[in-house]
Amino acid sequence: MFTGLVQTTGQLQRRSGGVTLQIPPGSELDPAQLALGDSVAVDGVCLTVTERSASGFQADVSEETLSRTTLSAKADRGGWVNLEPALRLQDRLGGHLVSGHVDGLGHVVAVEQQSASWALRLRWQDPAFGRYICEKASVAVDGISLTVAGCSADGSEFWIAVIPHTWSSTTLQHLERGTAVNLEADLLAKYTERLLQHGASGSGPSTAPISDAWLKEHGWS
CATH class of the missing domain: 2.40.30.20 (Elongation Factor Tu (Ef-tu); domain 3)
Known part of the structure; x- marks a missing residue:
């Protein structure tokens, strides 16, 4: 990990x-x-x-x-x-949980230098992985923990604001339009999806489908 x-x-x-x-x-x-x-x-x-x-x-x-x-x-x-x-148990978790198991490739759509940061726009090679992307979510790009600043409706294209320290101390500084990158979506998103699918399929401890009514019944408003 x-x-x-x-x-x-x-x-x-x-x-x-x-x-x-x-x-x-x-x-x-x-x-x-x-x-x-x-x-x-x-x-x-x-x-x-x-x-x-x-x-x-x-x-x-x-x-x-x-x-x-x-x-x-x-x-x-x-x-x-x-x-x-690898992470040790006594280490601080300053980024997010990364397994080192790449989900898929992406490529750089655009790189823009701004006044105090760099804007990096990426697209998944397989658009299906976009379901794990949302604003403020975590994503690993070539092993770097980054925060999604925004994304397209389906999440297949997203953009990130990169601070100068991260830019200069990693390989992000070498990226240019069309460069391929390794992408790993947030583990929590993948586990949540799996648990919801498992419950809704009738094979888990709870067979009730997830709906607005179910969420309200269980304390979500």
């Missing part, structure tokens, strides 16, 4: 059976603090450390993961990625 608060960026290289991450010296994430088997979010993709060195670590990546995320294209060109080690 992760928070979406990126600790540093690293350079991704392909190797046989996986990838290698090179972390710049002096970064907040020290490779010496990683152990074999540790989980690290790489552009929002949860990977397991299989080897480590003074300058980084290696991880195995399945063809499934490579085909469903941006890691393959970035590894081929030595691209930069966002890195975050």
